[in-house]
Amino acid sequence: QVLLKESGPGLVKPSETLALTCSVSGDSISGTSYYWAWIRQPPEKEPEWIGSIHLSGSTPYNPSLKSRVAMSMDMPKSQFSLRLSSVTAADTAVYYCARISVRGLGAVDAWGQGNMVIVSS
């Protein structure tokens, strides 16, 4: 059973860079059957796709966030990371790391517990 766990700050100042890491156990992030993703959910709203990363190096990002997003993988540590620059209050949300099944046509079949991030001075 795959487990994902986010780590990172709970509070970030406006204009700074948010950095989160996802630790994966029970599965290998170097496989080809899955993408690894970041999804966020503002309070009382639906989830929003941030971006995903694959062993192949493909990193499809949400076009609305693309200029501020960078994702990377650390395979020996079984971790992948998100950096979101120039944050504003609109970036306040619960940030989830997740696994996307290629065979499941892109369904998100595993989620982390979530990391609440508040952007405030």
Added chain:
Amino acid sequence: DIQMTQSPSSLSASVGDRVIITCRASQSISNYLHWYQQKPGKAPKLLIYAASSLQSGVPSRFSGSGSGTDFTLIITSLQPEDFGTYFCHQSYRTPRGTFGPGTKVDLK
């Protein structure tokens, strides 16, 4: 971008009721449509993938149907643990995607 709508936005139902939630895409997405259940303070949980495939471990009272632009999630006999918010999610341009606005199911 592909936009997703859901109806109703909320509903009240009793244990044992049949519940139907619909999801519509702004353009054809074939069967790249998935359903999730979310409880307060928890991550979403995958129920149905590829429009009609039941995720492992999910009770058979959940079913999905549809293709193209119109999709349906049916709960045949609502149980107390089924209350929460349900989201549809399209992944037509895999692995990107957009989520519907959600349908909140609560106790009548």
